[in-house]
Amino acid sequence: MTSPPRPSPPAVSGRAAAVLAAVVAALVVAFVIAPGPLAAAGSGGDLDTLRGSFAEYWAAGEGELSPALRRTVEYWFDYHLAKGAIAAALLVVLAMLGVRLGRAYLRPGTLPAGRRGVLAGSGAFVALLALFALVVVMANIQGAAAPFASLLPMLPGGLLAQPRQQLAGALHAGGEASPALQAMIDDFGRYHVTMAVVASLVTAAFAVLTVVLWRRYQRTPRDDRRARRVWVTLGAATALVSLAMLTVAVANTTVAADPAPALLAFFEGGW
Known part of the structure; x- marks a missing residue:
């Protein structure tokens, strides 16, 4: 039949x-x-x-x-x-x-x-x-x-010189952060928390899309080479994007857990 x-x-x-x-x-x-x-x-x-x-x-x-x-x-x-x-x-x-x-x-x-x-x-x-x-x-x-x-x-480096010195003292010499500096640290942490959450959601979405495309590839008849080529290419691309977004999520989660050293690295030109 x-x-x-x-x-x-x-x-x-x-x-x-x-x-x-x-x-x-x-x-x-x-x-x-x-x-x-x-x-x-x-x-x-x-x-x-x-x-x-x-x-x-x-x-x-x-x-x-x-x-x-x-x-x-x-x-x-x-x-x-x-x-x-x-x-x-x-x-x-x-x-x-x-x-x-x-x-x-x-x-x-x-x-x-x-x-x-x-x-x-x-x-x-x-x-x-x-x-x-x-x-x-x-x-x-x-x-x-x-x-x-x-x-x-x-902001130019000159305006960040004092925040950099104060933050370095707080981290390395046990000094205290002023309320102004603490507000900067808190917002810097929020900045990375946000990206960690957003990147995690995008990672999950692309992972689901990868599974959907893989199943579509498996259901496509072998003689339909054009469609199979499209599904496998898209599936590989979404898998790579998912891995890239996972890397972004992990990196931002690490910074969000302890934002002060990362903020100091930014002040020193390393971010």
């Missing part, structure tokens, strides 16, 4: 793919130019006063942020929020576009070599862009969760 024919994936709509590609381009432009104005409109702050407001905060020695530094931190929070939201929208649209390209590539029948190559190349490019968008979403979640810590790399 012959087995019933497999249902073919629906053909990709050239118009729909073009619309999705246009949306991708628009979101990329918005990602570059929109976060700054949106953050400024929401918080009323900017980065121009960062150096002066941080110097004022450090001189006061209090754990609570000064009003000027708080406005800058709120601006940076809004900036990460806008950037992360745009990147998340970009990730969704890229996923939709990738699915359409994949369906067109896997559609039964003989594709001209040129069209097959274009679909394969476009699909690979979309997948890489989607991975980049995912990383950007993760980084902006981290930055929004700990905006003060994510501002520290923007």
Whole structure:
């Protein structure tokens, strides 16, 4: 008895793919130019006063942020929020576009070599862009969760000299950290806790996706070489991403467990 024919994936709509590609381009432009104005409109702050407001905060020695530094931190929070939201929208649209390209590539029948190559190349490019968008979403979640810590790399080394000396004394000579320095340590720890949690969730998601793709590969008939090649390639890629994200999760968990030495390494130029 012959087995019933497999249902073919629906053909990709050239118009729909073009619309999705246009949306991708628009979101990329918005990602570059929109976060700054949106953050400024929401918080009323900017980065121009960062150096002066941080110097004022450090001189006061209090754990609570000064009003000027708080406005800058709120601006940076809004900036990460806008950037992360745009990147998340970009990730969704890229996923939709990738699915359409994949369906067109896997559609039964003989594709001209040129069209097959274009679909394969476009699909690979979309997948890489989607991975980049995912990383950007993760980084902006981290930055929004700990905006003060994510501002520290923007400060010149001269402004960080005193925090570095005080932290080194606290770690190596039994000195005490001022409330201002302790607030920096706490936010630095929160910065890495956030990434540890986010990277762990992404690790689990890609591990599940790897299993799903492997099972899809196993269920695909051996004579359908094109589909089997797609599933095994995607499965290998998701497995590698899962391992990379696991490494990120472990590294950030280690820092989050004891953030002060890592913060000192950052102050000394090693982070």
